[in-house]
Amino acid sequence: MGYRTYLDLIRPLLRPDQESYSSGMRGEIKRAQTAMAAARGGKKVALVSSGDVGIYGMAGLVLELCREQGIRPGPLTGGPGVDLPLEIVPGIPALAAAAALLGAPLMHDFAAISLSDLLTPWEVIESRVRAAGAADFVIILYNPKSSQRDWQLGRVREILLELRGPATPVGIVSRAMRPGQTVIRTDLARLSEYPVDMQTIIIVGNSQTFTFADFLVTPRGYADKYEF
Amino acid sequence: MGYRTYLDLIRPLLRPDQESYSSGMRGEIKRAQTAMAAARGGKKVALVSSGDVGIYGMAGLVLELCREQGIRPGPLTGGPGVDLPLEIVPGIPALAAAAALLGAPLMHDFAAISLSDLLTPWEVIESRVRAAGAADFVIILYNPKSSQRDWQLGRVREILLELRGPATPVGIVSRAMRPGQTVIRTDLARLSEYPVDMQTIIIVGNSQTFTFADFLVTPRGYADKYEF
Numbered sequence: 267m268g269y270r271t272y273l274d275l276i277r278p279l280l281r282p283d284q285e286s287y288s289s290g291m292r293g294e295i296k297r298a299q300t301a302m303a304a305a306r307g308g309k310k311v312a313l314v315s316s317g318d319v320g321i322y323g324m325a326g327l328v329l330e331l332c333r334e335q336g337i338r339p340g341p342l343t344g345g346p347g348v349d350l351p352l353e354i355v356p357g358i359p360a361l362a363a364a365a366a367l368l369g370a371p372l373m374h375d376f377a378a379i380s381l382s383d384l385l386t387p388w389e390v391i392e393s394r395v396r397a398a399g400a401a402d403f404v405i406i407l408y409n410p411k412s413s414q415r416d417w418q419l420g421r422v423r424e425i426l427l428e429l430r431g432p433a434t435p436v437g438i439v440s441r442a443m444r445p446g447q448t449v450i451r452t453d454l455a456r457l458s459e460y461p462v463d464m465q466t467i468i469i470v471g472n473s474q475t476f477t478f479a480d481f482l483v484t485p486r487g488y489a490d491k492y493e494f
Numbered sequence: 495m496g497y498r499t500y501l502d503l504i505r506p507l508l509r510p511d512q513e514s515y516s517s518g519m520r521g522e523i524k525r526a527q528t529a530m531a532a533a534r535g536g537k538k539v540a541l542v543s544s545g546d547v548g549i550y551g552m553a554g555l556v557l558e559l560c561r562e563q564g565i566r567p568g569p570l571t572g573g574p575g576v577d578l579p580l581e582i583v584p585g586i587p588a589l590a591a592a593a594a595l596l597g598a599p600l601m602h603d604f605a606a607i608s609l610s611d612l613l614t615p616w617e618v619i620e621s622r623v624r625a626a627g628a629a630d631f632v633i634i635l636y637n638p639k640s641s642q643r644d645w646q647l648g649r650v651r652e653i654l655l656e657l658r659g660p661a662t663p664v665g666i667v668s669r670a671m672r673p674g675q676t677v678i679r680t681d682l683a684r685l686s687e688y689p690v691d692m693q694t695i696i697i698v699g700n701s702q703t704f705t706f707a708d709f710l711v712t713p714r715g716y717a718d719k720y721e722f
Contacts (some may be wrong), residue, residue: 295716318594319594320590320602322601322714329709331716333707333711349680354597356594357590358546365548365582365584366582367549367582371548373615374608375605375608375622378605380603384659388616394629397625397628397630401621401624401626402618403605403626406679415675421543456671481557484559485558486550486558487614488558488559488613
């Protein structure tokens with residue numbers, strides 16, 4: 267079970283005797299509830315997210331629903347009082363896939379921020395961008411834009427330009443490791459010039475990040491400390 | 495090639511005709527240089543890190559060394575002027591593996607901070623802990639302690655207790671998905687009571703994180719927005 271776009275990616279791996287259920291954007295609550303009901307009915311269910319199910323993914327929604335509905339989750343082995351045996355399987359998060367395609371931008375401390383203000387007040391998001399920008403974190407922007415949200419990324423760029431130079435390296439990765447993948451290396455000044463969507467992740471370097479031979483690198487600091 | 499502990503984990507997967515080279519802690523510069531020299535000499539080399547090579551891993555060190563030594567890295571396909579064909583392969587980072595074992599603590603914005611002050615001034619680390627704490631990020635602490643660094647984690651706990659309640663959920667995961675794995679769910683007040691080492695990662699919840707049936711959950715906010 268999963269969002270249609272992601273389930274289509276793994277469809278070639280399914281066996282003929284496996285059932286599948288997919289739905290579109292914003293169907294995530296129904297999807298999670300359908301998965302939970304099927305699992306409680308005795309089926310073995312895999313609820314699939316893109317990247318890692320535990321990073322802005324479906325794992326938390328299932329647990330939020332369990333709490334709201336008085337369903338007790340527990341280990342796959344079950345046990346007394348366990349209504350829903352559950353295992354969360356980690357994957358390769360979008361931030362790791364994007365970083366690998368760009369070079370090595372996550373060698374030093376980083377902050378991940380989702381720009382979706384559907385469930386989070388914009389003031390909270392903006393305060394996190396400011397805090398991470400001021401403390402010189404590498405910043406990873408999830409959900410930079412959607413058809414209903416078109417101004418948030420521009421505002422984030424303005425805030426970061428108050429705190430970092432216009433030449434700060436920026437990487438823009440869409441559909442990492444999937445058909446249609448694009449990888450763009452640019453800088454903070456030109457961040458707004460490229461197309462982004464819900465399948466895009468953006469990495470903004472810290473004050474030390476440099477571009478070298480097409481690789482984005484945030485140094486750990488070896489070159490300062492040791493003679494090579 | 496890799497750090498001895500990590501290479502030992504994959505040794506059963508090596509073919510008899512494959513050579514291996516490992517070394518101990520703090521041998522990372524020599525290890526990277528040996529790998530680079532072998533690759534430039536025509537061997538196919540895999541330089542192995544734990545978790546994801548791109549998150550506080552070896553990918554950045556190789557690129558730092560390339561820049562210092564005037565070696566031009568490029569794609570695996572080579573090309574004009576490329577001295578070192580290089581591909582960075584993402585993996586499952588420790589933060590994702592630990593999160594999955596704990597539940598779903600990374601459903602909302604998070605910051606990763608390494609407490610190793612070997613290459614980073616302690617004041618920078620402390621300022622990032624303060625900034626991430628004040629902006630209500632979930633906080634992931636890498637390298638919390640080593641035989642030479644024993645007071646840093648206690649100091650971080652003090653700082654976070656100024657900004658968050660003592661009952662804030664905390665997860666302590668060592669050797670995630672490996673022999674000797676331990677998973678501890680506790681809170682900020684009791685963070686110092688458990689053994690941690692260089693193979694431990696710590697996740698400190700934000701103001702919304704809760705513990706439910708042995709799962710650590712940072713809600714995305716669905717329950718506030720929708721009727722279930």
